[in-house]
Amino acid sequence: MDNISVFLPPFSPDYSGFCSALFSLDGILVIHDAGGCTGNFTAYDEPRWFGSSSHVYSSGLREIDAVIGDDQFFIEKINKIVRESDNRFVALIGSPVPTVIGTDFKALAHIIRTSTKVPVITFDANGIDYYDVGASSAFLAIAKNFILESGEKIKNSVNIIGATPLDLGNNDPERSLCSFINDAGYTVISCWGGNSKIDAIMQSGKAELNLVVSRSGLAAARYMEEKYGIPYVTGVPIGESAAKFFSVTISECIKDSKSRIRLNNLDLDKSKNNGTACIVADQVIGNSLRECLISDFGFSDVIVCSFFEMDSTLSIPGDVHLNSEDGLENLISSGSFDVIVGDPLIQPLIGDVKLIPFPHIAISSRIFWNDSLQYFGIEGSKYLKKYLNPYHVT
Amino acid sequence: MEAEIISLDDILVSKESVHPPGLSPDCLHYCPPTSAGWGIVRVALLVPESAMLFVSPSGCARHAAIAGIHLGFWDRFFCYRLSETDIVSGAYMDNIPRVSEEILRRTGMKALIICSTCIDDLLGSDYDNLVAEIERKTGIPVRLCRMDPICMHTPNAPPLKVQETVYKFLQPSAKHDDSINILGNFASIDETSEFYEVLCQTKDREIRHITNYSSYEEFQVMATSSYNLLIKPAGILAAQDLKNRLNIPWISAYHSYGIERIDGMYHMFEKTFNESFELDDYRDEAIDTTKWFTDVHGESVSVAVGSTANAAPFELARTFVEIGIDVPYIFADAVQEWEKTHVQWLKKHNPSMKVFSSSHPKMADARDMQLHTDYAIGFDAGYYCPGAKTVPWGLEKQPFGYSGLISLLHEMDAVTDVPQDFKSMVYASGLVI
Structure with a gap:
């Protein structure tokens, strides 16, 4: 029963990913729904919501409006709030009901843009796809709509692309990551999906490099490479080795203007044969965990699998896209893994194989989002070592 | 602003x-961070020994699933995640009976709730026949519930309908005793309340609430009560249904804090039950x-x-x-x-x-x-x-x-x-x- 959730909750939906990517950007985000979808995002997928003054709203769609196809009420509600606020843009986001009734968001955007003179972006979310599809679409929309013509580059500067809490967690990952980047001698112009405001995002074209920290950031990074000539590196600096080579990799990437798919530029030495692992995560973060297990702990075979979309250029043979709970259960039972790294909720699906908990908000929502997990740089090695002792210490 | x-x-x-x-x-x-309550799924699963199959696009079920893990009803909650193809073809309706049987086999539950969402309202999916079919095949009582906030401002708003669903599991009883059911609330009236003593001053009667029962069979005793006391308005459809199907009359006594209004409520009980209470x-x-x-x-x-x-x-x-x-x-x-x-x-x-x-x-x-x-x-x-x-x-x-x-x-x-x-x-x- 591939489409039945028995052990894992349904994952964060596309509209949550889209809203999370735009959360801090001073926009008015309107999910065209009856309220439940918006509540899903604000209460279960966005740890920054509490105390925030971000303007995320439900359109308050009702049956009669859907049945008679009355979009005017929607337009009027948005025009009213736009006129009374100083927000910089409007985002119209779909949900299952507009999917069924075929709402034409592009036409609605045109009408609202014409009457308010405020930029309007749209996303045909359906509540069926997962958050990464929405976040990817939002980052691409940012790249296409908000970046100013680049002008001169700022030396040794980077953008972080894809840093939503849905992937990076709730323990202020942006601060840790920025501090890590600053310590390596680079400045951060903007953090997409983090807490950067729209003005910082608009300056992104001046960066010398994009650091793509989740799979969702890849499409935008590729677009910026083509449009603004900014190369990108995919990865999150997890572990001692990554920390050591982070600055070198970035420096080389800026120097030769060639994108790279790994932060750790060394050939991974698998000869120590200290163990095998399966990582269940976002693909970019999973790849970085893999590098850490191999480089810092001498693991030999490590595969990355994900319930979310995977990019073929980031995969190695053995990596698997998972379609269902059964898919993960079968993979683990048919493989020979010493450890699994993944969200704690996958525990019932992995039998008695050791689990290293790595909470993923897109899976477990607020269940673990207050667990303070530090994993950038050496902290990542320390964290994994805690679980790998006494078996796999190098 | x-x-x-x-x-x-x-x-x-x-x-x-x-x-x-x-x-x-x-x-x-x-949608402030505090705007929430019990949730439709949690209310429906008040039915003792029940399981729920929630049929929807993935996103609609997420909050209920997470709440289920947090609050302990996850082992009775199953989500059928619809694909775009499902929605276009309607083929999922054919699969629901098989999935329902599997859930009942796996959990051993005595009652099943099928929950649909906004999109099924618009698609006009025929769940009534589906529910009857599953009931026929499994021999287990099955009821339909809707988590469709798109109907929030209608007389069939989901917070009202779900309570009706819960009590639709009660079967008619030939005999009735002096007991009183409490409707509309999700936890039983606090045991420190004088209400229990007052209502039993002149008659030895049971005060019944759904949370008092751990088995589906025990829950059926609520069908033998002689009155339903509706203490919150959201239970109105349930009260009306129980009057129509089980011939149990209801009294509205909305939960208040003002002393004079509480006096008035007890006086209304005195009149209704033709009893006299000592309240001083x-x-x-x-x-x-x-x-x-x-x-x-x-x-x-x-x-x-x-x-x-x-x-x-x-x-x-x-x-x-x-x-x-x-x-x-x-x-x-x-x-x-x-x-x-x-x-x-x-x-x-x-x-x-x-x-x-x-x-x-x-x-x-x-x-x-x-x-x-x-x-x-x-x-x-x-x-x-x-x-x-x-x-x-x-x-x-x-x-x-x-x-x-x-x-x-x-x-x-x-x-x-x-x-x-x-x-x-x-x-x-x-x-x-």
């Missing part, structure tokens, strides 16, 4: 008679407690009342004003028709009170207003009045009668000098949207 204050006059002229008559229906809806000791204790509270905390104490508290906000606000406590703010998304008398009273006796709709779009910036009160009743009031000592007073416990007022005042006293981590309190409470 500055939050809009809703005038009491506007509330009084509101003509909506459906549930819940919204205070700001013509704007975008803000309980009433005196309530009056003494109000005096004690105002003596201890002074006359200048102020309270904000929210809509997530286990109360009708305007009635509770009136109660505070009646006992000499200032209520500068109310946060409410709706006003029930029966509350308008309290709005009228407040207009006369507390005209400076400001009413905000928690879901008005301008409430996104409301915390910038730095609203201050000493106490906040309900999480939403606590959110909008940072710094106030918050008494969540949610639906996990059901205060009732004089003891409800007494408990609330004692709880306010108890939190007075205790440091609070408001955010942790909200997330720990397991509120469900």
Whole structure:
């Protein structure tokens, strides 16, 4: 029963990913729904919501409006709030009901843009796809709509692309990551999906490099490479080795203007044969965990699998896209893994194989989002070592 | 943006008679971090030994699933995640019986609830026949429930329909005893309430609530009661259905805090049951407690009342004003028709009170207003009045009668000098949207 959730909750939906990517950007985000979808995002997928003054709203769609196809009420509600606020843009986001009734968001955007003179972006979310599809679409929309013509580059500067809490967690990952980047001698112009405001995002074209920290950031990074000539590196600096080579990799990437798919530029030495692992995560973060297990702990075979979309250029043979709970259960039972790294909720699906908990908000929502997990740089090695002792210490 | 204050006059002229008559229906809806309650799924799964198959696009089921993990009903909750192909072809309807059988086999549950969502309303999916088919195949009672907020402002709003679904599992009984069912609430009336003693003063009767029963079979005893006491309006469809199907009449006695209104409720019971109750000791204790509270905390104490508290906000606000406590703010998304008398009273006796709709779009910036009160009743009031000592007073416990007022005042006293981590309190409470 591939489409039945028995052990894992349904994952964060596309509209949550889209809203999370735009959360801090001073926009008015309107999910065209009856309220439940918006509540899903604000209460279960966005740890920054509490105390925030971000303007995320439900359109308050009702049956009669859907049945008679009355979009005017929607337009009027948005025009009213736009006129009374100083927000910089409007985002119209779909949900299952507009999917069924075929709402034409592009036409609605045109009408609202014409009457308010405020930029309007749209996303045909359906509540069926997962958050990464929405976040990817939002980052691409940012790249296409908000970046100013680049002008001169700022030396040794980077953008972080894809840093939503849905992937990076709730323990202020942006601060840790920025501090890590600053310590390596680079400045951060903007953090997409983090807490950067729209003005910082608009300056992104001046960066010398994009650091793509989740799979969702890849499409935008590729677009910026083509449009603004900014190369990108995919990865999150997890572990001692990554920390050591982070600055070198970035420096080389800026120097030769060639994108790279790994932060750790060394050939991974698998000869120590200290163990095998399966990582269940976002693909970019999973790849970085893999590098850490191999480089810092001498693991030999490590595969990355994900319930979310995977990019073929980031995969190695053995990596698997998972379609269902059964898919993960079968993979683990048919493989020979010493450890699994993944969200704690996958525990019932992995039998008695050791689990290293790595909470993923897109899976477990607020269940673990207050667990303070530090994993950038050496902290990542320390964290994994805690679980790998006494078996796999190098 | 500055939050809009809703005038009491506007509330009084509101003509909506459906549930819940919204205070700001013509704007975008803000969804504060505290805007939640029990949730449709959790209410439906009050049926003892029941499981639920939730049929929807993945996103619709997420919050209920997470709440299920948090609150412990996850092992009875199963999600059928619809694909785009499913929605276009309708083929999922053919699969639901097979999946239902598998769930019943796996869990061994005695009742099954199929829950559909907004899109099935629009697609016109025929769940009635489907439910009958599953019931026929499995021999297990199956009922349909809808989590369709798209119908929120209709007479079939999901918070009303789900309670009807729950009690549709009760089968007609040939005999009835003197017992009374309590409807509308999700936790049984607090055991410290005088209500139990009062109702048994002249007759030895059982007070029944669904949470008293751990098995489906035991739950059926509610079908033998002679009255349904509806203490919250959202149980109205359930009460009507039980009257029609099981011939159990219902009495509306909406849960109040004001002493005179509680007196009136008990007098109404006396009339209905043709019995006489001795109430003086309980009433005196309530009056003494109000005096004690105002003596201890002074006359200048102020309270904000929210809509997530286990109360009708305007009635509770009136109660505070009646006992000499200032209520500068109310946060409410709706006003029930029966509350308008309290709005009228407040207009006369507390005209400076400001009413905000928690879901008005301008409430996104409301915390910038730095609203201050000493106490906040309900999480939403606590959110909008940072710094106030918050008494969540949610639906996990059901205060009732004089003891409800007494408990609330004692709880306010108890939190007075205790440091609070408001955010942790909200997330720990397991509120469900």
